[in-house]
Amino acid sequence: MGLLFDMHVHTRRHSPCSEIDETQLIRQAIKAGLDGLVITEHSYQWPQEELAELLQAAGEPTFLLFSGAEIFSDQGDILVYGISPEAVSQFPPGDEALHIIRRVQKLGGVAVAAHPTRAGLSYDVRIRNLPFDAIETESCNLKPHEQRLAWRLAESLELPGITSSDAHTLENAGAYAVEVDGPIHSMAHLCNAIRLRAFRARGKLK
Numbered sequence: 275m276g277l278l279f280d281m282h283v284h285t286r287r288h289s290p291c292s293e294i295d296e297t298q299l300i301r302q303a304i305k306a307g308l309d310g311l312v313i314t315e316h317s318y319q320w321p322q323e324e325l326a327e328l329l330q331a332a333g334e335p336t337f338l339l340f341s342g343a344e345i346f347s348d349q350g351d352i353l354v355y356g357i358s359p360e361a362v363s364q365f366p367p368g369d370e371a372l373h374i375i376r377r378v379q380k381l382g383g384v385a386v387a388a389h390p391t392r393a394g395l396s397y398d399v400r401i402r403n404l405p406f407d408a409i410e411t412e413s414c415n416l417k418p419h420e421q422r423l424a425w426r427l428a429e430s431l432e433l434p435g436i437t438s439s440d441a442h443t444l445e446n447a448g449a450y451a452v453e454v455d456g457p458i459h460s461m462a463h464l465c466n467a468i469r470l471r472a473f474r475a476r477g478k479l480k
């Protein structure tokens with residue numbers, strides 16, 4: 275049994291579209307059965323101090339709280355993990371997808387296509403030329419047929435599928451998760467696990 279992570283969650287602190295009160299997030303995540311989660315705001319990455327403060331306030335020092343970001347590109351949204359908050363802030367909105375992915379990977383991070391088959395927000399056939407590390411195949415924001423399409427896309431691209439909540443409401447946090455082979459003590463460990471495909475999609479938890 276590995277560690278259960280939700281890799282895609284937005285809070286109202288930095289994502290205006292989210293209703294999630296960040297001070298309740300960790301308690302909800304533990305209730306959902308998660309060992310850790312990654313806060314991925316739109317175009318913003320929580321710095322270490324902000325994460326540490328939230329963990330301390332929650333009184334759950336062993337919970338694995340990390341941050342990445344969701345970046346809007348010219349082809350679709352990209353989840354980026356393992357780079358610095360400064361590097362995240364340097365991507366202009368609508369930047370070229372290939373440029374973002376290459377830059378993230380050069381900096382030691384990983385790039386994941388967010389909801390690639392979501393109606394209105396999907397990638398087109400050019401996704402075949404993008405060197406993603408994985409693609410998101412299930413979330414609260416992908417309908418069942420969009421999830422099936424995303425799994426088929428992952429298979430044809432020979433990429434692993436990541437199942438995350440993309441939660442914007444508290445009850446959705448931890449609704450979907452991946453099971454990652456541990457030990458995981460940092461975002462760098464989590465990125466390694468993604469690159470090595472040392473994880474399994476667990477889909478919807480309940």
Ligand SMILES: [Zn+2]
Pocket residue numbers: 284289291292316442
């Ligand atoms: Zn949002």
Ligand SMILES: [Zn+2]
Pocket residue numbers: 282284344388440
């Ligand atoms: Zn999102």
